[in-house]
Amino acid sequence: MPSIQIFDPALCCSSGVCGQDVDAHLVQASADVDWAKGLGAQIERFNLARQPMAFVENPAVRRLLERSGQEALPITLVDGEVALAGRYPSRQQLGQWSNVAAPAATASSCCGGGNCG
Template structure:
């Protein structure tokens, strides 16, 4: 099973989807993560402000931060290897890393499109 780990910069809450001015990129990414989990992929997400030890105790992440600093975040690991840094991945990238078919990616989000509803 694929494990995707997301090491977020310091955010106000675990997803960054909070506060007065919500970043649409974070809203989209949170929905994509939820969709990915519904497809059976394990996703772990760490926030630098709330879980600094997760960053310090992971040698890959620690080395990345020593080289790039916090400005290089977010950092995405797939099965422990760096897959992406500096931006959040698109749903198609997440699906590819998880081995999910292109059809599943192009379908409506899982929370709004149910089999037999006519939208899929």
């Protein structure tokens, strides 16, 4: 199974629900990572505030940060190669990269294309 590494900006927590300002994108990203891990995906996350050496010691991450600065964060690597920078991967991307399938939407679900009227 491919290895996925996500290099987060400096965060107080990886869930996005700490402090007074909840980051909805970070909450969704954390849920998507947990979903993929639950299906067996190998995903590691690194926080710039807590694990700065992981950023320095990874050549791909270091080069991208040298070129683009912290705006490149978050950075997602798949098997050591940059797959995404500047935003978190979607559930679909995590499923594709880790070879786990995203659940199919059902017609009876409002989120799956049904009528919610």
